[in-house]
Amino acid sequence: MLSKNTIFAILLIFVPISIAGSLLHWSGTVVFITACLAIIPLAAYMGEATEAIAVVVGPNIGGLMNATFGNATELILAYVALREGFIDVVKATITGSIIGNLLLVMGLSMFLGGLRFKEQEFQPITARLNASAMNLAVVALLLPTAVQFTSTGVGEAVLQRLSVAVAAVLIFVYGLSLLFSMKTHTYLYDVGVAGIEEESARESTAKPKIWFWSLILLIVTIAVAVESELLVASLEEATEQLGLTALFTGVILLPIIGNAAEHATAVTVALKNKMDLSVSVAVGSSMQIALFVAPVLVIMGYIIGQPMDLNFNPFELVAVAVAVWLANSISSDGRSNWLEGMLLLATYAILALAFFFHPLTA
Amino acid sequence: MLSKNTIFAILLIFVPISIAGSLLHWSGTVVFITACLAIIPLAAYMGEATEAIAVVVGPNIGGLMNATFGNATELILAYVALREGFIDVVKATITGSIIGNLLLVMGLSMFLGGLRFKEQEFQPITARLNASAMNLAVVALLLPTAVQFTSTGVGEAVLQRLSVAVAAVLIFVYGLSLLFSMKTHTYLYDVGVAGIEEESARESTAKPKIWFWSLILLIVTIAVAVESELLVASLEEATEQLGLTALFTGVILLPIIGNAAEHATAVTVALKNKMDLSVSVAVGSSMQIALFVAPVLVIMGYIIGQPMDLNFNPFELVAVAVAVWLANSISSDGRSNWLEGMLLLATYAILALAFFFHPLTA
């Protein structure tokens, strides 16, 4: 079987292919698919480079870097889409990332891990704290939708102001949660961090210097931007040709691409019976989307004049609530087995079916 | 006090009465009520016969039989109603069975058990796993409703296709859950199975042979079909005369009749302080409805040309969500007392009131 790193190296070939395709005016669908494939390894290298630099600059600045740049791919991709006015796709990507992390990533980890080990255990305290923080974030993200859905008509200006205010509260809470995990209650997170460092150490036997990783980070960041432009530019033509709605693309397709690296990590460590780390990658990643990426996009949109409110499709509200509820119900006892993983996967499949058949265009 | 078996034997007299009533063209209400009363003991005998045969044929085929035929009464009754086009009644019966098992059966067990014992304990691991499986099933059953409710109009054909796809996923998960409980993780279910066998052993001192039970099963199955026909044929006239809506009949009345035997078992074992078994009958039964009976009916309906989608009345969605939420909240700590039982019963009473006053006809 090919290792994770070999697969990523092979996928890199799609970077030049997609750029060539765009210059030669190939069909939008081809450019779209090759750009998607090209982003997967770039996202992985970006995460690796960030982590390598973080280790060198020390736990405080490093932790902050990790927390801020950990979702850089999603942020860049969403920013480009936002600039081009694909506001509904961006919103769908946010809900899709939350659902994907909680159901697809955690489900795959528990299922594959559970096939190898009869029962797997993880520390439920941090999982629960993360879950509570995520509950807050989900509630916050979805309240503007609820205001809209339960009233006879709120002006767009009001929704926009409410969304910015909510975003500000979320970024404030995100800052506090970093303070909590890196200053006042670090001991609760020891397992997770130790696990991540151990994993990194295992993967790279000899660490290159910081200037090497900074260079890599720079190059990869530029490549991701470039590829995001190609992807967004071909988005409309491709989804139309493939017969997909913008909602389905945003909720299901894009998040799988943006989070492929995290998926691989979570499953790999689950297969090594480190469920603590696996669950914390899945829950922590969806928490970062909700507490950091989404509010930053709202404020960015406000600044660049593409006002993105937090008024989601009510069905997205239902889907996120369902995902959070099931993930809580399955992870709250600190044990997992293959059936629990399969339940999460089945929920994901059913939600994907529902999004596929949902008639709204976003 | 009369024993359970005596009561069932007495109720058998309503089998000939209801048939006679139908042949003599008595009032629909009388036929309806006598058919209802006749089905109660038949369902009990069907369960007993299935279990007796299951013990003889061994744990594997036996477990499968139990899991498949355990809800045969509900299936037959629902099939007949479906064939006659009472689709809304069938859908209401599904939600009603889930609500009834979680609130009425579990509530009565905890309340009556709690009056005799100050505090009762049960193993929360299997309860939680069942609860998670049921959460998935409930989510799956209700998603088509959410799709319909949150969009401006989904074609009936789309809803039907979505419903069949969801049903297929659910039956697949049901199969996996049988594999889990009967092959890979049997040890988690030891208490429950041992309890059921012990109960059976206690009730029947000398076990008759398998041909005897097969004959009983055959006769009882035919009788249930016959009585279901009578019940469904008189349904419309009876509910009209009694001033009940089809929604109330489907959600409250029919599930009580179809599940009377399980109710009796759950309460009986609760009074013997075997809460493990009692909770697992209640939760397991609602899980079977959601993961097996409902999807089979969707697919059956599709085959016999009475297409039953999973688009429920939104209020049924609220009611099921409420029932699952409260049952989880009360059972998750593995202890119960009379007040907790009463809380479940009060919720059931309030839901019944709401369904009674709900103006929709289904």
Added chain:
Amino acid sequence: MLSKNTIFAILLIFVPISIAGSLLHWSGTVVFITACLAIIPLAAYMGEATEAIAVVVGPNIGGLMNATFGNATELILAYVALREGFIDVVKATITGSIIGNLLLVMGLSMFLGGLRFKEQEFQPITARLNASAMNLAVVALLLPTAVQFTSTGVGEAVLQRLSVAVAAVLIFVYGLSLLFSMKTHTYLYDVGVAGIEEESARESTAKPKIWFWSLILLIVTIAVAVESELLVASLEEATEQLGLTALFTGVILLPIIGNAAEHATAVTVALKNKMDLSVSVAVGSSMQIALFVAPVLVIMGYIIGQPMDLNFNPFELVAVAVAVWLANSISSDGRSNWLEGMLLLATYAILALAFFFHPLTA
């Protein structure tokens, strides 16, 4: 820093000021604000007097008194508002009290307590039982709304009948829960009661006689009625001048005033690391609102001819569900820290923002 008692004594000066303001026809806003400030110490003295008498008359009648008169301020205020026809404000006050106790009071306690102690623990059994009872109550209160929202039109008479029936079930359950905590399962509540008595003992070195407290209770009750009249009479003018909607006033402002004394108690004991007592004050208080105050108001309204149904604004339904969900998720593990407190406070802030921007007038 001024002690709680000194602050209350100072606030008493607003009793004569508000009365004078009303007689001299000052602006409605001034009368409203001074009446609000006057009610805060009155509510505190009412609670203290009730408790002092309860200690003298013994645990049974005393407990009943505490449970019945503990929310006397809210009841009087709501009764006056109901009589004057401010039905939507009264309903908003009910949801606001529940949200405020679960998010603001519990949040402040956990946050401030968490700043002083790294981790605080509390007994989760009673917390969970209270939470289950509250879940039932919340479900019951919100079902009529759900019936209305999911149907094409229910007559006002039907909603009113459903509401009265639901209220009767809730008062019945409230009676049973008193029986449970004061008769059959007192031992579960020992910590809490002991804590309250200890607190009371610490605060007052020499206890005055019962006639003294009865006199105080009488005077304070009259003063609260009087001040409630002033507050309600100036409500409309004041909210208009301040630019607030009736919904915001009812959900956010009034509950903070009515519950100020409980807020102070919960925070004070949290700072003494008695989280058991702190959490039980917050959860218990919202439980009393839902199981006792709200149904009594429904029945009172029915009697005085100002029929108050339980058909809330659907957004209130969302807000209460969110508050209960988050409070459960944070309190269910029996531990707290400052971040968890901050999560509850942030949720409260976001809900307050949403109510502020919500366009419905109630």
